[in-house]
Amino acid sequence: MSKINVCLFGRHSNRTPLVYSEYQQLFNQYINYVDDVKRADLVVLGFSVDLKGLIEEYGPLLKTRDGIRILVLSEEPLWDLLSNNDPLTNKSTWTNGEEEYEFFVANFFNSNVFKFKKVPYFLTTESFYFARYAYELTHFVNDFNEGNLRKHWAALNTKVCFLQQRRFNNVVFSNKFGNLALSSYRTNLAELLANSAANVYGLGWGNCAPRQTLPDWHLDKIVKFKNKFPLFSALENTLLSNYITEKIFDAFALRSVPLYFANSNHRVFELVEEESVVNLFGSSENSAKDVISNWHPNQVNMEAYYTTVCKLQSLFSDPENLHSERHRVVREVLGILHTVCS
Known part of the structure; x- marks a missing residue:
């Protein structure tokens, strides 16, 4: 079978499985990456808004050249x-x-690409996640002392940290999707707590620059915030069962208790014990503010918390979990590419 010529197009094409270097090493066996739409069998975008630019620039070609296809392969449910x-x-x-x-x-809604087996998709896009979590969580397991950890949390001056962009949803979603988007929720919650129990960082808060401009935004987070807060926000921008980014794992690596928002059948609870997090699901912003304001380290279920730390340490210490998940993603994506191009 001949290789498919694939062109990544648009400013959002950096958010598809095809763009990451670790994945490209695997996809190179099956597809040719080309940098010119005119040479492509398939044009891949990361967000449908980039269709406008594609069609304005290449509309006549797309209409007259037989066999060229367009695929929006999105890793961002929001x-x-x-x-x-x-x-x-x-x-x-x-x-x-x-x-x-x-x-x-x-995308997350209509394909199996992101229906992970053991490791959520986002943790497979860069190898440093596994390396850092294995290191940090191994040390955490070895150092773990319930009494000392409670005392440490109780002695900290600030209760919770939010590290997120200040963003409000300025659109109205249909009833089918309106309760999935959490950007406004987590922004409102951070604002309610900012002057009392929380430190808030990220684009839109004070003079914070985009974290993506840092040489290594993830390492900066681990180094800067480890052991600094008893609670750490791991709230995602979207509530979707398979959509799990690095945030909740970062919180455990930082030796904090994650704030989360998920229904009981969310797949995150295949990875962490439900009682190891502060789950705000079903709480309004004001109710969530009260939950956090009244929270005390004595409320933590330390058995569940320690069990989670051990489970995650085991998961991230086995590189085969990473390799097998990447191969699964590649198989699913290739199936879609061949279906689209057939």
Whole structure:
């Protein structure tokens, strides 16, 4: 079978499985990366808003050249909720003037790409997650002392840290999706606590620059915030069962208790004990503020917390978990590419 010529297009194309160097080493066996749409069998975007630029620049080519396909391969469910197309459908159209352009869609909602087996997708995009978690959690397990940890948490001056962009949803989602987006929720909660129990960092808060401009934003987080807060926000921007980023694992590596927002059947609880986190699910921002303000280290279920630390240490200390998950993602993506191009 001949290789598919794939062109990554648009400023959001840096957020697809095809872009990460670790994944490219695997995909290179099956696809050719090309830097010119004119040479592509398949044009891959990370967000449907980039269709506008693609069609404005290459509309005539897309209409006249037989066999070229467009795929929005999205790893950001919040972007899918903001898109004009229904995130549940695998195929849609983009209208430009009197012309319609067909494109395909694969995302958290409608594909198996992100339905992880052992390791959530985002932790497979960079190898440093496994390396750092294995190191930090191994030391945490070896150092773990329930009494000392409670005393340490109780002695800290600030109760919780939020490290997130200050962002409000300025769109209205349909009833089908409106309760999934959490950007406004976590921003409102941080604002309610900022002058009392919380330190808040990130773009939009004071003079904080985008963390992506740091040489290593993740290492900076581990070094700067370890052992500094009893609670650490791990609230995602979207409530979706398979959507689990590094945030909750960072919190344990930082030796904090994560703040989270998830229903009881969320897949995060396959990885961490439900009683090892402060779960704000079902709480309004004001109710969540009260939960956090009244929180005390004595409320922590230390058996569940220690069990979680040990489970995560075991997970991240076995590189085979990372390798097998990456190969699963590659198989799923290749299946989609061949279906789209057939």
